[in-house]
Amino acid sequence: MSIHEMTAFEIRKGIVKRQFSARDVVTAFFDRIYEKEPLVDGFLTLCREEALTKAEQIDRKIQRGEQLGKLGGIPIAVKDNICTDGIRTTCASRMLHDFIPPYDATVVKRLKEADAVIIGKTNMDEFAMGSSTENSAFKNTKNPWDREIVPGGSSGGSAAVVSAGMAALALGSDTGGSIRQPAAFCGVVGLKPTYGLVSRFGLIAFGSSLDQIGPLAKNIKDSALALEAIQGKDKYDSTSVRHSITKDYMSTIESSVKGMKIGVPVEFFDSGLDEEIAFSIKGCIKKLKEIGAFVEDISLPITEEGLSAYYIISSAEASSNLGRFDGLRYGYRTKDYSSLDQLVERSRSEGFGEEVKRRIMLGTFALSSGYYDAYYSTAQKLRARIKEQFIKVFENYDILLSPVSPVLPFKIGEKVANPLEMYLSDIYTVNINLAGLPAISMPCGISNTGLPIGLQIIGPHFGEEKLFKAAYALEQELKPTAMHPML
Amino acid sequence: MSFETIIGLEIHAELNTKSKLFCSCPAEFGAKPNENTCPICLGIPGTMPVLNEKAVILAVKTGLILNCEIAAESRMDRKNYFYPDIPKAYQITQYDMPICRGGYVDIETPEVSRRIRLNRIHLEEDAGKLIHLENSGVSLIDYNRAGVPLIEIVTEPDLRSAGEAVAFLKALKSMLEYGGISDCHMEQGSLRCDANISLRRTGQNILNTKVELKNLNSFKELQKALEHEEERQKVLYIHGEESRIVQETRRWDGEKGETVPMRSKEDARDYRYFPERDLGPVIINDALIREIRETLPEMPMTRKKRFRDLYGLRDKEIDIIVGDKALSEYFEALTACGTNPRAGANWILGSMMKLLKEKGLKTGQIPVPPEELHKLIKIIAEGRISITAGQEVFSEMFNTGRNAGDIVNEKGLSQISNRSELKRIITDVLNDNPQSLSDYAAGKKQAAVFLMGRIMKASKGKANPQLAREILEERLKQEISSK
Numbered sequence: 001m002s003i004h005e006m007t008a009f010e011i012r013k014g015i016v017k018r019q020f021s022a023r024d025v026v027t028a029f030f031d032r033i034y035e036k037e038p039l040v041d042g043f044l045t046l047c048r049e050e051a052l053t054k055a056e057q058i059d060r061k062i063q064r065g066e067q068l069g070k071l072g073g074i075p076i077a078v079k080d081n082i083c084t085d086g087i088r089t090t091c092a093s094r095m096l097h098d099f100i101p102p103y104d105a106t107v108v109k110r111l112k113e114a115d116a117v118i119i120g121k122t123n124m125d126e127f128a129m130g131s132s133t134e135n136s137a138f139k140n141t142k143n144p145w146d147r148e149i150v151p152g153g154s155s156g157g158s159a160a161v162v163s164a165g166m167a168a169l170a171l172g173s174d175t176g177g178s179i180r181q182p183a184a185f186c187g188v189v190g191l192k193p194t195y196g197l198v199s200r201f202g203l204i205a206f207g208s209s210l211d212q213i214g215p216l217a218k219n220i221k222d223s224a225l226a227l228e229a230i231q232g233k234d235k236y237d238s239t240s241v242r243h244s245i246t247k248d249y250m251s252t253i254e255s256s257v258k259g260m261k262i263g264v265p266v267e268f269f270d271s272g273l274d275e276e277i278a279f280s281i282k283g284c285i286k287k288l289k290e291i292g293a294f295v296e297d298i299s300l301p302i303t304e305e306g307l308s309a310y311y312i313i314s315s316a317e318a319s320s321n322l323g324r325f326d327g328l329r330y331g332y333r334t335k336d337y338s339s340l341d342q343l344v345e346r347s348r349s350e351g352f353g354e355e356v357k358r359r360i361m362l363g364t365f366a367l368s369s370g371y372y373d374a375y376y377s378t379a380q381k382l383r384a385r386i387k388e389q390f391i392k393v394f395e396n397y398d399i400l401l402s403p404v405s406p407v408l409p410f411k412i413g414e415k416v417a418n419p420l421e422m423y424l425s426d427i428y429t430v431n432i433n434l435a436g437l438p439a440i441s442m443p444c445g446i447s448n449t450g451l452p453i454g455l456q457i458i459g460p461h462f463g464e465e466k467l468f469k470a471a472y473a474l475e476q477e478l479k480p481t482a483m484h485p486m487l
Numbered sequence: 488m489s490f491e492t493i494i495g496l497e498i499h500a501e502l503n504t505k506s507k508l509f510c511s512c513p514a515e516f517g518a519k520p521n522e523n524t525c526p527i528c529l530g531i532p533g534t535m536p537v538l539n540e541k542a543v544i545l546a547v548k549t550g551l552i553l554n555c556e557i558a559a560e561s562r563m564d565r566k567n568y569f570y571p572d573i574p575k576a577y578q579i580t581q582y583d584m585p586i587c588r589g590g591y592v593d594i595e596t597p598e599v600s601r602r603i604r605l606n607r608i609h610l611e612e613d614a615g616k617l618i619h620l621e622n623s624g625v626s627l628i629d630y631n632r633a634g635v636p637l638i639e640i641v642t643e644p645d646l647r648s649a650g651e652a653v654a655f656l657k658a659l660k661s662m663l664e665y666g667g668i669s670d671c672h673m674e675q676g677s678l679r680c681d682a683n684i685s686l687r688r689t690g691q692n693i694l695n696t697k698v699e700l701k702n703l704n705s706f707k708e709l710q711k712a713l714e715h716e717e718e719r720q721k722v723l724y725i726h727g728e729e730s731r732i733v734q735e736t737r738r739w740d741g742e743k744g745e746t747v748p749m750r751s752k753e754d755a756r757d758y759r760y761f762p763e764r765d766l767g768p769v770i771i772n773d774a775l776i777r778e779i780r781e782t783l784p785e786m787p788m789t790r791k792k793r794f795r796d797l798y799g800l801r802d803k804e805i806d807i808i809v810g811d812k813a814l815s816e817y818f819e820a821l822t823a824c825g826t827n828p829r830a831g832a833n834w835i836l837g838s839m840m841k842l843l844k845e846k847g848l849k850t851g852q853i854p855v856p857p858e859e860l861h862k863l864i865k866i867i868a869e870g871r872i873s874i875t876a877g878q879e880v881f882s883e884m885f886n887t888g889r890n891a892g893d894i895v896n897e898k899g900l901s902q903i904s905n906r907s908e909l910k911r912i913i914t915d916v917l918n919d920n921p922q923s924l925s926d927y928a929a930g931k932k933q934a935a936v937f938l939m940g941r942i943m944k945a946s947k948g949k950a951n952p953q954l955a956r957e958i959l960e961e962r963l964k965q966e967i968s969s970k
């Protein structure tokens with residue numbers, strides 16, 4: 001097996017056992033990148049020099065017999081809305097085309113401390129707003145399973161490069177499904193952790209109360225490994241967990257799901273859902289029952305109101321978070337202005353793409369006086385109700401199963417003209433963000449057209465352990481390792 | 488027609504914390520432009536605020552001092568607007584869940600004693616400062632002040648005159664200083680005041696359209712601006728043109744002595760307040776309140792009473808000394824050394840104030856330690872030097888930091904208290920002024936005053952005046968009886 005096909009676990013093990021060096025790993029991955037990146041367009045910035053330097057450090061550690069970090073020598077790609085000290089971080093926006101952060105995001109610091117090798121920054125929908133990565137100001141990323149198909153979004157670049165074997169792991173961010181949906185579209189594992197489990201410090205904010213960083217990986221164990229490295233309290237993020245969680249998921253991941261109580265919300269399987277997806281998920285339910293889990297239908301009537309609450313809240317927060325991009329201190333500045341107001345107006349008009357402007361306007365409207373109660377307040381109330389309902393359900397069930405996306409991966413250009421239809425593809429994922437819950441998206445089948453299908457497992461707050469356990473058990477049944485794109 | 492003036496104040500005070508409200512940058516004044524900044528207070532993308540607990544504690548302390556109700560749970564909100572002085576395009580402040588509600592400050596003016604109610608106190612961050620370079624079209628931004636913690640104290644419209652507004656602000660300032668809440672340096676902007684003012688016919692119980700006044704940077708400007716605006720509105724009412732009083736913000740132009748419109752209600756911004764989700768709720772439990780309450784220092788009102796009872800100071804003296812925390816502390820340190828309170832008050836209100844003013848120093852910057860001033864007062868009381876010489880010595884101590892004993896010795900200022908030496912000087916003076924002697928003998932008593940002056944001059948001011956007067960009187964008696 002070539003190095004680029006290995007899982008993160010296997011790579012670390014190989015380095016520790018001196019089967020190959022960290023430098024060999026970086027070289028192998030960059031060879032793969034030079035070969036396949038022109039077909040996928042998953043990266044916005046590559047960091048070959050930095051990666052080689054880091055690899056040499058790791059190799060010296062090995063030579064000196066020192067302990068290697070959790071992610072020792074594992075090549076990882078980072079979504080381009082996560083700040084990397086000295087490395088361009090663009091949010092795939094013209095606005096930040098030349099922005100070089102003066103600091104590392106907490107997760108990046110933790111990756112480095114865990115001896116991970118950052119190999120590049122990945123393409124995304126501009127400011128993480130979108131579900132297809134077509135809103136990038138720079139390029140369209142292609143789905144490695146079919147280059148005419150979108151990789152999903154907004155973390156489309158991160159999902160595509162893992163799927164294409166150009167990175168062993170990747171970090172994405174998930175505000176309404178932005179890790180889980182591209183993971184489903186590209187046939188990889190995407191985890192959105194509990195809100196607060198992973199520090200947001202250094203993540204360029206979209207919806208502050210919804211955003212969460214999480215890993216994209218080739219399998220469940222790699223996902224758990226990555227989470228172990230980045231999770232936990234951060235003094236720079238007041239919304240991160242108060243207690244320091246040092247949960248080790250590996251010790252429980254292989255335990256049996258016998259007796260586990262699994263709920264299947266029927267509203268997540270209504271007429272809008274693609275039949276092939278429904279079929280695949282039913283197959284998973286059957287498998288879980290076979291291995292001893294207790295599965296039953298439940299009612300959770302929240303999907304549609306959740307979607308509107310999500311778009312109001314996320315856009316409102318975005319309209320404020322994106323205010324700072326005014327062309328004054330950093331980022332894009334218009335060439336042509338004669339007053340301060342004009343400078344700000346034109347820089348923003350020219351620097352932001354259409355979708356970003358649409359959401360800023362929506363959010364500004366939702367917060368404006370006279371409309372605040374009708375929109376933002378109402379959305380907050382809906383949100384509280386959704387959270388309550390989930391908490392109630394989790395009194396009786398360990399986890400919930402649902403589709404990730406109501407539709408199969410679609411063609412590039414297919415939905416760009418219809419933003420509403422694009423928003424609908426988030427219908428099964430946004431509620432999880434509104435409630436702050438953890439959820440994992442894992443491959444569970446392949447469509448007749450040869451495209452991956454994803455399954456979503458939702459857990460209670462800080463119930464990642466349960467997610468991994470169920471997902472791992474199912475993964476063993478499905479043997480998805482046999483599923484990778486013919487690129 | 489008689490009118491009643493309705494005034495409410497909004498006061499911003501910078502809190503005495505070492506670091507800013509959301510990052511660890513120093514909150515101090517006077518650093519080089521943009522020296523006290525970091526990615527967080529510059530609003531660099533991806534950064535997040537972390538609330539400074541010291542600032543929360545000071546806000547609670549303020550609430551306790553001002554008799555407010557402390558919210559068990561309050562919340563930070565975002566106030567959104569575009570202006571280069573706020574790097575995030577929103578200010579983190581508190582909107583509908585402030586940290587303190589209610590409360591009051593008692594004020595005294597020569598006319599009335601009155602309780603002024605407070606509406607609320609909330610915590611927020613300061614903005615940076617724009618510096619417009621003249622005639623170049625260039626503006627520079629200094630973000631040192633961005634993120635410095637502020638409290639905003641909002642009164643009810645309970646004030647009835649410019650004088651009351653000033654009395655309120657003075658009382659508040661002194662309470663904030665006593666509480667260690669803020670430096671309250673109005674000239675540096677660490678205490679800022681905006682005022683809302685409207686008029687109504689006496690006897691009415693309505694609130695008419697109010698005008699907001701800004702740029703009131705001293706007690707004097709506050710007084711003048713309010714008086715001016717009061718007059719402007721009164722004239723409009725008298726001429727039946729009250730429709731021209733519109734809800735607007737007017738800037739006080741101290742040089743021209745008038746208020747000028749800044750912006751009207753129509754161009755008021757929609758700040759789109761909403762909760763700051765990067766910060767959790769601000770929770771204050773009873774235990775914390777108790778803990779803070781225990782650290783509350785003595786407040787000016789209590790101290791005034793104590794100074795009256797304990798030291799027998801006069802009201803006017805008390806107003807000045809206790810009105811200024813640093814002065815009152817200096818006074819107490821001085822009396823603790825053993826200085827007579829009356830003498831201490833005289834020194835502080837006399838020479839000390841004069842020298843502070845001359846040097847442009849604040850009362851917190853007195854260069855003469857109380858124990859050194861005490862030594863000087865003792866030297867004078869012992870008659871070793873005259874009061875006049877003492878003042879000279881004090882000014883020298885103030886300017887050079889040297890101690891009284893050294894200066895007295897070096898300058899040879901010790902008084903002549905030696906009887907025989909004084910007698911010799913007085914004999915010389917009497918011999919040189921026979922006319923005065925005969926004037927005195929003829930009953931012109933002020934001749935003695937003239938002779939005392941001569942004696943002081945002949946001794947270069949060093950003659951112990953009491954002793955000299957005694958000897959002179961003896962000699963004059965002798966002269967008269969011998970004639």
Ligand SMILES: [Zn+2]
Nearest residue numbers: 510512525528
């Ligand atoms: Zn700072």
